[in-house]
Amino acid sequence: MNLKLSExxxxxxxxxxxxxxxxxxxxxxxxxxxxxxFAMGIKCDTEFESGKDYNVEDILKWINANAKGCKEIxxxxxxxxxxxxxxxxxxxxxxxxYQAIETSGLHKPLHGLDFICVSxxxxxxxxxxxxxxxxxxxxxxxxxxxxxPNPSIKAKHYWISPHSDGFxxxxxxxxxxxxxxxxxxxxxxxxxxxxxxxxx
Ligand code: SF4
Numbered sequence: 001m002n003l004k005l006s007e008x009x010x011x012x013x014x015x016x017x018x019x020x021x022x023x024x025x026x027x028x029x030x031x032x033x034x035x036x037x038f039a040m041g042i043k044c045d046t047e048f049e050s051g052k053d054y055n056v057e058d059i060l061k062w063i064n065a066n067a068k069g070c071k072e073i074x075x076x077x078x079x080x081x082x083x084x085x086x087x088x089x090x091x092x093x094x095x096x097x098y099q100a101i102e103t104s105g106l107h108k109p110l111h112g113l114d115f116i117c118v119s120x121x122x123x124x125x126x127x128x129x130x131x132x133x134x135x136x137x138x139x140x141x142x143x144x145x146x147x148x149p150n151p152s153i154k155a156k157h158y159w160i161s162p163h164s165d166g167f168x169x170x171x172x173x174x175x176x177x178x179x180x181x182x183x184x185x186x187x188x189x190x191x192x193x194x195x196x197x198x199x200x
Contacts, residue, residue, distance in 0.1 A: 014194030159190035
């Protein structure tokens with residue numbers, strides 16, 4: 001059970017409903033939604049070139065050495081569902097881990113995941129086909145001038161997040177997102193707090 005990973009790090013979640021939660025971020029390398037993002041003009045700040053092979057025991061060893069006591073994993077990317085399998089999710093579940101995922105919506109989710117965040121980067125009809133469940137949260141990135149999202153699936157939490165400039169929160173995008181939320185109160189504002197807090 002191998003995965004190619006860009007990084008593993010222990011930090012607190014900076015966005016969405018789990019903000020502030022200590023979690024082990026496991027960032028997979030690569031993303032098959034890359035072309036869709038380019039087509040939509042989304043700037044991806046994920047680095048795709050490097051990456052190292054890990055098997056699940058390597059990951060567990062890393063966790064025991066660096067995040068002992070934390071029983072929460074956040075699978076992120078890249079696109080974690082390009083690589084993650086039912087067997088890997090089951091393995092970490094058997095070790096007592098709660099598992100959250102951040103996905104673009106490109107693939108169907110896996111059974112056994114405890115918290116699903118879809119941050120849509122592919123066409124709505126693809127997301128609708130893949131997610132016939134109510135996901136935990138939908139997080140749309142918006143920049144100045146973009147309309148309020150019109151999602152094709154249901155979520156427990158609906159977030160709008162301002163497109164940032166690298167590690168800087170873009171003030172115009174932030175103000176635009178605040179206005180979108182005020183005009184459409186089903187939506188809540190999610191800021192990438194980890195960038196403000198200057199942590200990973
Ligand atoms: S889905 Fe996310 S990781 Fe993949 S290319 Fe788009 S922004 Fe980058």
